[in-house]
Amino acid sequence: MGADIVINYEEQHVGDLPDxxxxxxxxIGGDVLARSYEVLKPEGRLVTITGQPDLELARGKGITAYRVRMETNTEQLAAIADLVSIGSVKVVVIAYDSDQPGVLIRTPGLHTSEYLPLEPPALPAPDHNAQRMDLLRPLVKRPLHSLDPLVKI
Incomplete structure (x- = not known):
């Protein structure tokens, strides 16, 4: 998925778009969600993950509004963890550059909602993914699911 225009809500007003x-x-929700209706073309789509869209306002402007909710399903997570543990699912660990391995990397200027990527120390093959996950466990304050690309602290 690509984006032609990206707005930093702390520096730019969503209503200031030229087209x-x-x-x-x-x-983000709140005022950003409320102003988003004004920048959409007729038959445009508004998707939010933070608030409840105003469906009457959307209908009146000829746009479609959606709310996407993420929910944790522990049964599904357990089943996925089982598949990972028996090797049916390949875990891909993406390393991020930092001065010191195994530290939290903070991304300035981005809204992260307490999700921060970690860079585990480099380990030799063949079973480096499982070893990296074992090394990460002491760094987090909650159980680490093998498929977490980002770790919530």
Whole structure:
């Protein structure tokens, strides 16, 4: 998925866009969500993960609004963890550059919601993914699921 226009909500007002857009993906809510209706073209799409869209306002402007909710399903997570443990699912660990291995990397200027990537120390093959996950366990304050690309602290 690509984006032609990205707005830093702390520095730019969503209503300041020069042209109307086809889709708004709102991850902030509140005033940003409320102003998003004004920048959409007719038949545009508004998708939010933070608030409840105003469906009457959307209908009146000829746009479609969606709310996407993420929910934790412990049964599904356990089943996925089982598949990972028996090797049916390949875990891909992406390392991020930092001065010191195994430290939290903070991304300035980005809204992270307490999710921060970790860079585990480099380990030799063949079973380096499982070894990296074992090394990460002491660094987090909650159980670490093998498929977490980002770790919540």
């Amino acid at each position: 109307k857009v086809d889709v708004v993906l709102d991850t």
